[in-house]
Amino acid sequence: MKRLAIVLLSGGLDSMLAARVLQEQGVAVEGLKVQTPFDASQQPAIDAARELGVSLTIRRVEEDYVELLRRPQFGYGKAVNPCLDCHLYMAKMARRVLDERGACVVASGEVLGQRPMSQKRQDLNLIARRSGLEGRLLRPLSAKRLDPTIAELEGWINRERLYDFAGRGRRPLMELAGKLGLHRLPERSPGCALTTTTFAPRVHDLFHFNTNVTLWDCDLLRIGRHFRIDPLHKVVLGRDAEENAALSELAARADAVEATLVEPRSFIGPRAMLCGPATGDLLQAVVRLMIEYTRQADSECREALVCIQQGQTRQDVRLEVGNVSSGDPLPRLIA
Numbered sequence: 622m623k624r625l626a627i628v629l630l631s632g633g634l635d636s637m638l639a640a641r642v643l644q645e646q647g648v649a650v651e652g653l654k655v656q657t658p659f660d661a662s663q664q665p666a667i668d669a670a671r672e673l674g675v676s677l678t679i680r681r682v683e684e685d686y687v688e689l690l691r692r693p694q695f696g697y698g699k700a701v702n703p704c705l706d707c708h709l710y711m712a713k714m715a716r717r718v719l720d721e722r723g724a725c726v727v728a729s730g731e732v733l734g735q736r737p738m739s740q741k742r743q744d745l746n747l748i749a750r751r752s753g754l755e756g757r758l759l760r761p762l763s764a765k766r767l768d769p770t771i772a773e774l775e776g777w778i779n780r781e782r783l784y785d786f787a788g789r790g791r792r793p794l795m796e797l798a799g800k801l802g803l804h805r806l807p808e809r810s811p812g813c814a815l816t817t818t819t820f821a822p823r824v825h826d827l828f829h830f831n832t833n834v835t836l837w838d839c840d841l842l843r844i845g846r847h848f849r850i851d852p853l854h855k856v857v858l859g860r861d862a863e864e865n866a867a868l869s870e871l872a873a874r875a876d877a878v879e880a881t882l883v884e885p886r887s888f889i890g891p892r893a894m895l896c897g898p899a900t901g902d903l904l905q906a907v908v909r910l911m912i913e914y915t916r917q918a919d920s921e922c923r924e925a926l927v928c929i930q931q932g933q934t935r936q937d938v939r940l941e942v943g944n945v946s947s948g949d950p951l952p953r954l955i956a
């Protein structure tokens with residue numbers, strides 16, 4: 622067994638500390654970032670790996686994550702965050718990496734009692750047991766309060782040089798960071814959208830109207846303004862250039878579901894993604910909505926030139942849009 626630890630590296634302070642504590646003992650460390658569709662960015666993990674001087678593997682969750690989100694075995698937190706299920710999922714992925722790399726242990730930055738939903742003692746034990754990592758999942762920051770892992774029992778890792786943190790206090794962790802020479806601390810990132818209560822209506826709407834949700838649908842959830850047209854159709858409008866580009870990227874993806882990207886040509890405005898089978902009437906309604914959300918909405922506009930993209934096929938079309946100010950109700954804003 623190599624003295625190699627796979628550290629679940631989110632990019633936050635705690636996972637960086639877990640990695641550095643092991644490095645201090647001469648244990649080789651490799652970082653693993655498990656990417657969900659709801660992470661703001663991979664960048665914090667990339668920056669953390671660079672700061673620690675370790676390699677980083679990024680693995681994206683697979684389609685089975687969708688079912689976990691739809692029906693978490695251990696429920697949601699304050700929003701739609703299935704944190705205990707999600708930690709367990711990540712630990713299972715880490716176990717696969719541990720086997721591939723021949724590592725002796727998986728480590729995480731979890732601190733006993735820090736989060737009520739997923740870091741109670743029974744949660745930490747459950748994650749280790751159900752992931753198949755029992756005895757091989759080390760929490761260096763709270764290890765002295767937990768049962769020893771095989772790596773500690775075998776002397777590969779010195780338990781005496783691990784820690785006994787517990788609870789929500791940040792100050793002792795910040796002090797440890799200073800002692801261990803971690804001076805470039807991660808900036809606060811927006812983190813996981815599932816923990817945000819304002820994001821929850823999008824998730825509920827998706828699962829309510831769609832029985833066949835894919836990761837592509839989940840990736841779309843983070844982008845733009847979402848409107849429900851009817852049970853089969855939803856439209857998403859980009860809010861800025863970055864989101865417009867993200868919509869185009871999603872439209873071109875090989876795993877895209879039945880969706881149509883609409884890009885303005887004759888006016889300056891947002892791009893839109895129509896999810897569901899497109900019809901002429903629906904496309905007109907989408908373009909009307911796009912015009913409503915232009916900076917200088919032209920209420921007299923009766924016709925618009927747009928580019929329609931379905932899969933890899935793109936074509937410019939001119940659409941009658943009627944009178945935008947006619948008072949026709951707009952699709953319902955989900956969030």
Ligand code: SF4
Nearest residue numbers: 702703704707708813
């Ligand atoms: S905050 Fe998000 S990524 Fe983190 S464990 Fe919870 S659901 Fe998973």
